[in-house]
Amino acid sequence: MTPISSSLRRGPAGGTRLQDAARHSRQRPRRRWRQGLTPWLFLLVPLALLITFSYVPIINMIVYSFTDWDGVSPDYTFTGLENYVEIFTRPELFRVFVASAYYLGAAVLQIVLALYFATVLSFNTRFRNLFKGILFFPYLINGVAIGFVFLYFFQEGGTFDTVLRLFGVGGEHLWLGDPDLVNYSLAGVSVWRYMGLNFVLFLGAIQSIAPELYEAAELDGANRWQQFRFIIVPSLRPLIGLTAILAISGCLSVFEIPYIMTGGAGASETFVIQTIKLAFRFDKTGLASAAAVVLLVIILLVTWLQRRIVPEERVTS
Amino acid sequence: MTTAVRARVASTLKYLSLIVASLVVLLPLGVVLLTSLKTSDELAAGSGPLTPPGDWFNLANYVTAFEKGRMAEAALNTFVILVVSITGTVFIGSAAAYAIDRFHFRLKKLIVGLFLFATLVPSITTQVTTFQVIDQLGLFNTRLAPIALYLGTDIVAIYIFLQFIRSIPISVDEAARLDGASSFAIYRKIILPLLKPAIATVVIVKGIAVYNDFYIPFLYMPDQGLGTISTSLFRFKGPFGAHWENISAGAILVIVPTLAVFLLLQRFIYNGLTQGAAK
Numbered sequence: 001m002t003p004i005s006s007s008l009r010r011g012p013a014g015g016t017r018l019q020d021a022a023r024h025s026r027q028r029p030r031r032r033w034r035q036g037l038t039p040w041l042f043l044l045v046p047l048a049l050l051i052t053f054s055y056v057p058i059i060n061m062i063v064y065s066f067t068d069w070d071g072v073s074p075d076y077t078f079t080g081l082e083n084y085v086e087i088f089t090r091p092e093l094f095r096v097f098v099a100s101a102y103y104l105g106a107a108v109l110q111i112v113l114a115l116y117f118a119t120v121l122s123f124n125t126r127f128r129n130l131f132k133g134i135l136f137f138p139y140l141i142n143g144v145a146i147g148f149v150f151l152y153f154f155q156e157g158g159t160f161d162t163v164l165r166l167f168g169v170g171g172e173h174l175w176l177g178d179p180d181l182v183n184y185s186l187a188g189v190s191v192w193r194y195m196g197l198n199f200v201l202f203l204g205a206i207q208s209i210a211p212e213l214y215e216a217a218e219l220d221g222a223n224r225w226q227q228f229r230f231i232i233v234p235s236l237r238p239l240i241g242l243t244a245i246l247a248i249s250g251c252l253s254v255f256e257i258p259y260i261m262t263g264g265a266g267a268s269e270t271f272v273i274q275t276i277k278l279a280f281r282f283d284k285t286g287l288a289s290a291a292a293v294v295l296l297v298i299i300l301l302v303t304w305l306q307r308r309i310v311p312e313e314r315v316t317s
Numbered sequence: 318m319t320t321a322v323r324a325r326v327a328s329t330l331k332y333l334s335l336i337v338a339s340l341v342v343l344l345p346l347g348v349v350l351l352t353s354l355k356t357s358d359e360l361a362a363g364s365g366p367l368t369p370p371g372d373w374f375n376l377a378n379y380v381t382a383f384e385k386g387r388m389a390e391a392a393l394n395t396f397v398i399l400v401v402s403i404t405g406t407v408f409i410g411s412a413a414a415y416a417i418d419r420f421h422f423r424l425k426k427l428i429v430g431l432f433l434f435a436t437l438v439p440s441i442t443t444q445v446t447t448f449q450v451i452d453q454l455g456l457f458n459t460r461l462a463p464i465a466l467y468l469g470t471d472i473v474a475i476y477i478f479l480q481f482i483r484s485i486p487i488s489v490d491e492a493a494r495l496d497g498a499s500s501f502a503i504y505r506k507i508i509l510p511l512l513k514p515a516i517a518t519v520v521i522v523k524g525i526a527v528y529n530d531f532y533i534p535f536l537y538m539p540d541q542g543l544g545t546i547s548t549s550l551f552r553f554k555g556p557f558g559a560h561w562e563n564i565s566a567g568a569i570l571v572i573v574p575t576l577a578v579f580l581l582l583q584r585f586i587y588n589g590l591t592q593g594a595a596k
Contacts, residue, residue, distance in 0.1 A: 039420035045412070046409050049465070054435040054443070055435075057443040058438060058446075061442075064445075071445075116334075125332075126332075131339060135342060142529045143529055143531050144550045145568040148349075148550070152348065152565065162366055200591065253442065260531070260551065279448075295439075296439075
C-alpha cells in the first residue's frame with residue numbers, strides 16, 4: 001500500500017479552490033452550515049462500515065486480550081498480561097511460526113520466478129499471450145478447488161509420484177502426511193497459486209518503462225543482463241518492496257490452503273489456523289485475541305521497517 | 318562460442334523454461350479433468366492419474382456433483398452476494414473518495430488516517446472479534462453477513478476511486494456548480510460517469526475476491542442452505558469422501574466459469590489488477 005499512502009499524504013489538489021469560492025461568495029450562515037455538512041453525508045455509510053467492521057473489532061480484540069473470556073459466557077475477568085505471558089512462554093504456541101518460514105521461502109522463490117518470467121515475456125517471444133495467460137490463470141482459481149486439485153496431485157502413488165517415476169525418481173511419498181514434507185508441498189502450492197499475480201504486476205511495470213531507454217542502452221553496448229540489472233530492476237524497486245511486504249504479511253496469515261488440504265493438522269498448522277482453533281474450538285477468546293494482537297504488531301512493525309528501508313521514490317524514466 | 322550460437326542457446330533455454338512452467342501449471346489441472354471423466358470402476362481398477370478415461374464423454378460425475386453438491390443453489394447464493402456487494406462497494410467507495418478529494422472539512426486528516434490504517438490490518442487477524450460484532454448485529458447465518466463484511470472492509474476500492482477522481486479536473490465540478498447543480502447532482506451526473514474505468518477495475522478485483530472467498534462464508538454462514546461456490550465445494554469432502562471422480566468434477570465445475578470469464582475479459586483483468594494493486 002506504500003504508493004497509495006504517499007499520494008494521499010500529498011493531499012488533494014482540488015478541494016481548497018471550491019471552498020475558497022464558497023467563502024468569497026459570502027453565503028448566508030445557514031447555507032454555509034449545510035455545505036459543511038455535505039461531505040459528511042457522503043462519508044456517513046463508509047465511515048459507519050469502517051468503524052463497525054474494522055475499528056470495533058480491533059478495539060475489542062485489544063480489550064479481550066487482557067481477559068480470560070471464553071467467547072460465550074456473559075462475564076469475564078481482567079487478567080492483565082497473563083495471555084501474553086502464556087503466548088511467549090508456551091513453545092508449542094510459537095511452533096506455528098516454523099510453518100511461516102516455509103511460506104516465506106516460497107514467497108522469495110515466487111518473486112524471483114515472477115521477475116524472470118516478466119522479463120522474458122516483455123521482449124519478443126512467440127506465443128507471448130498464451131504463456132502469459134497460462135502462468136497467470138492459477139491466481140484466478142477458487143482456493144477450495146485448488147485445495148482439491150492438489151490433494152489429488154499429492155496422493156500416495158498419485159500424479160506427483162507418477163511424474164517423478166517418469167523421471168526415474170522412484171518411491172511413494174506421503175507428501176501431505178509426512179511432517180518433514182508437508183510444508184514443502186503446501187508452500188509449493190502457494191507458489192503455483194500466486195506467482196502469476198506477481199508476474200502480471202511486474203510485467204505491467206516493465207512495459208511502462210520507456211522503450212528509448214533500452215534503445216539508448218543497446219547503442220551503448222549493454223547486453224540483456226545489463227539492461228535487466230540497470231534498467232528493469234531499478235524501475236521495479238518500489239513494486240518489489242510492496243510485493244515483499246505483502247509476502248511477509250501473507251506468509252504470517254496463511255490459512256486457506258493448509259486448512260482445506262490438511263485441516264491444519266500437525267506441522268502444517270499456521271498462526272491463523274491456531275488462532276481460529278483457540279477461539280472457536282477451545283473457547284479461548286482471550287488468548288486468541290492476544291495472539292492476534294501479537295500478529296498485528298508484527299505486521300505493523302514489518303510495514304514500518306519496509307518504509308524505512310525502501311523509501312518511496314518516483315522513478316524518472 | 319560465437320554470438321549467434323549463444324543467442325540460439327539462450328533462446329532455446331528461454332522457451333524450455335516457459336514450456337516447463339506451463340506444464341507445471343497445466344498438469345495438476347489436466348489430471349483432475351481426466352479423473353472427472355472416469356467412472357468409479359475405472360478408478361477402483363487402479364487407473365493411473367495420467368491414463369486417459371475410457372469414455373471421453375462420460376459426464377455422469379458432473380451430473381452427480383451438480384445435483385448432490387447443490388451447486389445450483391450455491392451459484393445463486395454466490396451471485397446474489399456478488400451483485401449486492403459489488404454494487405455497494407462501487408457506491409460506497411466512490412462516495413467516500415468524492416468527499417475526501419473534493420471537500421475540505423474538519424477532522425479530514427483523522428478520517429483519511431483511519432482509512433489508511435485499516436488497510437494495514439489484515440482482516441484475518443481481527444476475525445475473532447469481528448465474529449462477535451456480526452453475531453450481535455444478528456447477521457450470523459444470513460447472506461447479509463458476508464455482504465456487510467465485503468462492503469465494510471474494502472478500503473482498497475476507496476483508494477482506486479481516489480486516484481481516478483484526482484485526475485478529473487475540478488473545473489468540471491465548478492462549471493456544474495455555477496449552473497446550479499448540487500453536490501449530489503455533481504456526484505451522480507458527473508463524477509460517477511467519469512469514473513467508469515475505475516469502476517471496471519473495482520468490479521474485477523472485487524468480483525475475483527468474492528467469487529473465490531472461502532473464509533468468510535465458511536465462518537459466517539455455516540447453514541447448509543446458504544452455501545456459496547466455495548463452501549459447497551468444500552462440503553464435497555464429507556459425503557463424497559474418497560470419490561475422486563465426483564470431487565474432480567465439482568472442482569472443474571467451479572473452475573470453468575472462471576476460465577470462461579478470463580478468456581472473455583483477459584485484457585481488462587490484467588489492467589484491473591495492475592491498477593488495483595500498484596496504484
